[in-house]
Amino acid sequence: EAAVTQSPRNKVAVTGGKVTLSCNQTNNHNNMYWYRQDTGHGLRLIHYSYGAGSTEKGDIPDGYKASRPSQENFSLILELATPSQTSVYFCASGETGSSYEQYFGPGTRLTVL
């Protein structure tokens, strides 16, 4: 069974503060993804990675950075958090291949005050 974990599960941050969301996967998947989930917008891709050391911009990268220091870990960094970044963030991992199924973590609820 795929295993993707995220920390923290809940976070309250202040405007202008730095926030780091962490994701760990034990599936040995090459690809990892960060999404945010907002009502009426579905899951939107922020950043993704092909493997250790790589990060790529997704569809809504502004205000976010990403870091992939190892196969297992993928972080999402908000250098200067804003209230508009209040959302639920999901990390996912996936292997290339015929189906490209993605396995999601439990999500992190971020509130920026």
Added chain:
Amino acid sequence: GDSVTQKEGLVTLTEGLPVMLNCTYQTIYSNAFLFWYVHYLNESPRLLLKSSTDNKRTEHQGFHATLHKSSSSFHLQKSSAQLSDSALYYCALRHNTNTGKLTFGDGTVLTVKP
């Protein structure tokens, strides 16, 4: 670019009635790969079913969908709704690259009432 449309944001049904959640997509590529993900409250989104074969029905956990490339549709159906089917359902389209990137629709919240 690629896009996915789920026209119903909220569907409310009585238990036992049939379910149909609509999904249409746009892509310039002929080898579309479509997915339905289900997100139950307090759980992680997970794959429900997937297909890349035109006009072939795919089934899982009582749900089924058929990819129709002629109409760019991949509607999710179930013959009889159960209370436990209440969840958020996403339709997604795989990009035609080896990145594994998916484009998700906005999602449909299905609420099944007794």
